[in-house]
Amino acid sequence: MELLAPAGSFEALQAAVQNGCDAVYLGGTMFGARAFAHNFDDTQMETAVKYAHVYGVRVYVTVNTLLYEKEMEEVIAYVKRLQDMDVDALIIQDVGLFTLLHERFPDMELHASTQMHIHNPQGIAMLQKMGAARVVVPRETTIEEIREYAKLGVDLEVFVQGALCVSYSGQCLMSSLTLARSGNRGECAQSCRMQYTLEEDHHGLHKEITTKGQYLLSPKDLNTLEQVPTLIEAGIASFKIEGRMKRPEYVALMCALYRKAIDAYTRKETFHVDAAMKQEMEKVFHRGFTSGHLFHQVGSALMNPLRPNHMGVRAGIIEQISKDKMTVKLVDDLHQGDGVRILKAKGDEGFRVNRMYQNGLLVNHAKKNERIQLDKTGYVEKGSILLKTSDCQQLEALRASYEQRSRTIPIQASFSMQLQKKAKLIVKDEQQHQVEVFSDMPCEKAMKTPLSKERILAQLQKTKDTPFAISCCDMSDVTSDGILPIKELNRMRRKALEQLQKLREVRNGVRRFAEEKAKVIALPSMREVMIVVHTKEQYEVCREEGFSSIYIADVSLYQTLRQANETVYLREERVKKDAYTQPHTLIQETAGLSFAQAHAGDTSLNITNSYSAAFAFANGVDILTLSVEHTPDTIQELTTAFQKRYHRTGNFAVQLYGHVELMLSEYCPIQACLKDDGKKQCGLCRKATRYNLKDLKGHRYPILSDVHCRIHLLSEDAYDHIAEWKAYQKLGITSALIVFTIEDAHKTRRVLRKVKEQVHVD
Incomplete structure (x- = not known):
């Protein structure tokens, strides 16, 4: 372990x-x-x-x-x-x-x-x-x-x-697409730690739901x-x-x-x-x-809607307030230098305890159940809670745990010393490193007091300025009447441990660095307009408008249509726990690349360079939709490099339309806020009511739930790049992906007619 x-x-x-x-x-x-x-x-x-x-x-x-x-x-x-x-x-x-x-x-x-x-x-x-x-x-x-x-x-x-993270890692685009800071690029702005309101959405009429907190x-x-x-x-x-x-x-x-x-x-x-x-x-x-x-926590057992930052521990309650002081009844010890925070309705106030008083006198600490006075630095109400957010004594002790080098490496030593021969010190560690060091001079016969084994061991064990500690030392080959200068013992010890330390610094040795090998990818040229639908209503409009490459996101709808002998394909789940079985699928997660019958890859595969694209094509994907985080410049760089490296053009697609999934989460705010009974499958999302999350700026993010009670938090507006199709073609894009999630029949038809007018992949 x-x-x-x-x-x-x-x-x-x-x-x-x-x-x-x-x-x-x-x-x-x-x-x-x-x-x-x-x-x-x-x-x-x-x-x-x-x-x-x-x-x-x-x-x-x-x-x-x-x-x-x-x-x-x-x-x-x-x-x-x-x-x-x-x-x-x-x-x-x-x-x-x-x-x-x-x-x-x-x-x-x-x-x-x-x-x-x-x-x-x-x-x-x-x-x-x-x-x-x-x-x-x-x-x-x-x-x-x-x-x-x-x-x-x-x-x-x-x-x-x-x-x-509230969203599956690698699948969160919230920070990237709303704040221009990509979590997939190490710049997450932590949108999950911001305030939101849960709303019911009745065909554009919004009703706020009262919740325990806003985070x-x-x-x-x-x-x-x-x-x-x-x-x-x-x-x-x-x-x-x-x-x-x-x-x-x-x-x-x-x-x-x-x-x-x-x-x-x-x-x-x-x-x-x-x-x-x-x-x-x-x-x-x-x-x-x-x-x-890990242990199946849901709702309030998993989330903290009250505050997104360090909560500390409760230190006391403010009992009285004067012009410049506040009296606190302590429920925990408090020391000068501790960090505290006063919980307020309109913005908490945090500060370090520089001065604290008891009976009008400055003190540097007070105990649980005692009363103290603190300087008042802003508006505060009687009854407010005082939290301790840092404990100076705890932090000092923790710093000492690593500043004082508390961890030692046990080593074995062997010291031999015989008359008229150079003394030898051998040290060995658990990694089988071994160092031998000899004295600069031979051992001489002692004229008065010989060098005892006890004294030798005492000098060899002076290792506190090193990471090592001698656990045992073999001195069976030490003469009883010899002498060697103490400074020579010290030198031998220092030299041996320095050499041992140098040996331990390198664990892996020389490792290979190879040149890149030329590769050829066999890939038939394919051009499609792929349509993803979530509802039967959307599907019927697609058929009426003459589209045939239709991928069904709802598994039960897919099975129903297949039983009716409809020619449809499955858009696999973004989190798929069971095996891939359906051919000609649209895959959304990395493991789908192990399924040789996958036809196309979705945006959530996070394809951002020609090497990831080549891996997908080499594993059976025919058409690959690039990440929505691309810019025109990065798309051009990818397609150009792919053609140069693999001597052919790639079958690349972009998502031209759809509400982009900003988060994919096992946590459901609908269940947490309205039920919070520790169970999934509350069924609220399957009723006629639709739900949104609204941020402090008034942006609304629709919540799309799936059969596994995962939520897909959608972008406020549908991304519409249909009019830019010709520009994408010049960048090397050959196919298009259109995704319908919450659109009704009317909106679906309008989009598809726009696609027919402007997108041609022949």
Whole structure:
């Protein structure tokens, strides 16, 4: 079992290592999904890798964004530098980059990021065949699914602690398409942490629904510390703590706690998460805790609609207010330097406690149940709650846990010393590294007091300024009447440990770097206008308007039409748990590329470069719809590079019309706000009422639910690029995708007639 910790800075890396992690994941200055973390430049990366390796800790670097064509040469050079720095593995989102790196860096370990959207056995088996050493499963994966996936033989990495995304990772376009900050490019603006109102939509008449809070898309933080035994027994290879944007003290605490829980299980001991431990976790950071989709949490057990930020712990209640002071009855200890927040109806107020008073005198701390006075800095009401959002003593103790180098590496030593011979010190570690160091001078016969074994051992064990601790030392070959200068013992010890440290800094040695191989793709030219419909009404209009390449998004409607001998095709689910069986399908998720009979790929495959396109075509896809995050320039770069590299044009499509799916979520705000009974399948979305989420700017996002109670949050307006078809053709686009979701018959007909007028693919 591996304990994997986040490192958003070198200090966080130290915190993780010194508190017991087995591996860290971090980002460089490019191509990482946390563009706003304190990422590592090349010099810092090299230092970080050496530091971690000395302690036997592996380093994984995130290269987990989608790549555009013009970046491919740069990312290869970047990975070459990472390999030369001895980075242990890379975490990859882009399937094209994954295949390219496996070819050009055959000895580099590759992990499939959760951003790759692998959520079924077919996907895991496909990644295994592609050379993946590990798959990071989505946060939506259940414990039962993990048990089944673990049987496939690929290491599973599972999030066990930290922030949750409300949308499936790699499938969220909310930030990109509403705020021009792409989550798939590491720039997520966290739209899920913003305020929304749930509305009923009665044919354009909107009725607001009263809810407990307005942060309707903001999840609690995952916390599975109490379930560690269950997770271990499920077959998880790596326990992943989220938090590259978190402070080092957070990393230190979470690593220390999960280390204790894992080690207790290994020793067959009981690990109990008591109230004090929970409070320590709450003080350092939380939005409320949940065991998440792993353990089937829904509604209020999963979400925190009241506030999207750190909640801290309750510190007291404001009992009295004067002109410049407020009296607080404490429910927890408070110290000068602690961070606090006053909960207010119109905007909370946070500050650091610089001065606190008791009986008119300044004090530096007060205990639970005591009353204190704090300076009033703004308007506050009697009865307001005071939260403690940072505990200065806790943070100081956590900093000490990694600044004082609490982790040591046990090593074995052997010291021999015989008269008229040079003394020899041998040190060995658990990785089978061995260093031999000889004294500069031979051992002489002692004239008075010989050098005792006890004194030799005492000098050799002075290792506090190093990562090492000598666990045992063989001195069976030490003469009883010899002498050697103490400074020579010290020199031998320092030299031996320095050399051992240098050996430990390199874990992987020389790894290969290969040239790219020329490839030929056999691909028949195809041109289509593909229509996706969700309702029978939409389908009938499509037939009336003469369209034949129709993909049905609703499985029950598809089966009904097939039974009626209608020529229709299936648009596969965006999260598909069962096997692919229907030929000529439109696939929406990565595992669909393992199905040789898939005809077309949808936008959610996140195709952004010629390498990912080539992989899809090589795996049986005939027509490939490019990501909606493309610009005309990036489309041109992709199609041009594809033709140059593979000596043929590709069958590329773009979505010309449709409400774009901004989020795909297992969480349903309709159920959470109107039922919240801990169960799915409430059926509210299947009635005549339609629901929207409205943001603070008044934008409304329709909610489309599916048979599995997943929600598809749609763009406010349908994207209509039909009039731009000729411009797309000049960029190398040959097919078009039209998607109908919430359109009625009238709107569907208007769009299709516009398509017939302007889109020609012959």
